[in-house]
Amino acid sequence: MPYEFLDDGVTSDVTFHAWGRSLEELFSAAADATLNVMVRSVESVRPLETRSASVEADALDLLLMRFLDELIYRKDVEELLLRAKELHVDTERNRVQTVLTGERIDPKRHELVADVKAVTLHDLRVERSATGWDAHVTLDV
């Protein structure tokens, strides 16, 4: 699990730290962390539906915010819980292209936890680390 939830984050929200050897791994980990706020086991989400998405932004950290916002948006509009199956991050254009797979929310199959309202800009960071990339994200729940 390439992410951890931090105990000492913003009290009313959820802060996670995600990491990966590449930006692709990092974005994928951040997607799973966001999903994990909503559902207790990300493994309980089966890859029954496929969606593709392409997101652009002004900066790399805002790109992560927009990418996660896309997952929250599809959760509300299509009632889909999604994971990143394929991902390509283009750092020159600050663009991410992704294939997402998942399934419709089913309270009988998915142990649901808390809805994510939004990705905040609070101390939002995407940074290089010794082993690749790190991100800190605070979600409003």
Next chain:
Amino acid sequence: MAAPAGIRRVDEAVWELPPTFRPGMRVPVRLFATEGLLGEMDEQVFAQAANVATLPGIVGYSFTMPDAHWGYGFPIGGVAAMDVETGVISPGGIGFDINCGMRLALTDLTEEEVRPRIRELVDALFERVPAGVGTKGFVKLGESDFADVLEQGTGWCLRHGFATEEDLDRTEERGCLAGADAAKVSPRALERGRNQLGTLGSGNHYLEIQVAHPEGIADPALAARFGITRPNQVVVMFHCGSRGFGHQVATDYLEVFLHAMKTKHRLEIIDRELACAPFRSREGQNYFTAMKCAINMSFANRQVILHRVREVFEAVFHRSPADLGMEMVYDVAHNTAKLETHRVDGERRQLLVHRKGATRAFAPGMPDLPPEFAETGQPVIIGGSMETGSYLLAGVPSGAASFYSTAHGSGRTMSRTKARKQFPGRDLERRLLAHGIYVRSASYAGLAEEAGPAYKDIDAVVEATDRAGLSRRVVRFTPIGNVKG
């Protein structure tokens, strides 16, 4: 955690941080809290309130309420009034859940009548008021219908049989801010919100059956004026907001503001969550107009939920909602920015008052109050954690010290992650049952995050608002049934 050096006690429950506390502060910070609550406050509250004090056009003080805790951008429990000509509007001063608020409705039932049916009642409410992650409401709306909801708020509900005329009288702003324009909202936000009317949401959103015990009546005369007239009277209180619609409006404009600050307005801010735009700028006005849509959506959401609650009571008790006396006490919002006229240094000025996790609390005689509250002051509804209790308060003249703002709830003291580790949801459910509170939850892990010890002591918060002169206690309610989102 401790209050920073340099804090000064102004009054028994009023504290001040001077503008020298951090560079760039335009006004001092005023904190309303008892010594105990101040000592427990997250360090970040002081830093964030000081950051707010640096925003252009801020008037008077950057305020924090007694339930203040660490948020993003503004602290939760933060209040800031901006000059409309020179000041800014900031989505981070309102929150993602625009117009999140509390609604309180009466019944003429007593605890003795409701307790034997509490499981049936709560189970039916859980069934009929969708709660939890990504739920859809029962109202099916086309795109243009949803635009009508955004522009008409509770008025739309009245025309579609979900509200009474009296409900509108008992809602802040009569449930609709004029000037909302759905054209200022992104297609993404419209898509996100269209199916969510009549849904509770999750996190700390809930619907409770509560009792006003005789020992909970702090001011019998005012309680009676608000409709609490019999011993052990049962009331319904719920907490929710503008759902994914409001969250998306805030997200969209945060990005618009970040971009415009850099390229157009040359505004420097300390924290990106304080992204803002001059209120009079095109971006500022567009956000204000879009925010009004979210405010109206939220009022309509709570109205549709109340309609469903009335249907459930009718089905369970075989009496009509009118016969059951299911009138509203009031509906208050605690995540807003509103244009209000206040007296500053003897002069009446129009201000844009940001309240994030803070409730408006107008005093008796203020012109924006409906006539029935002219003598009582505005009812203020404060939700506690589900284990403790909730309050009905009233606005007071001394509230002028905070532009008539008071607390909104108990305020978290522990992160959700920590609470989840410490309080398994099923244990909490059993403990609540042992205390006579029957809970249905869309999520037991989510339930754990809302455990009583994860919050400040609601009685201490309300006492602090009283001592600080922000509002007065009227009734304390005890929960007996809870639907948790």
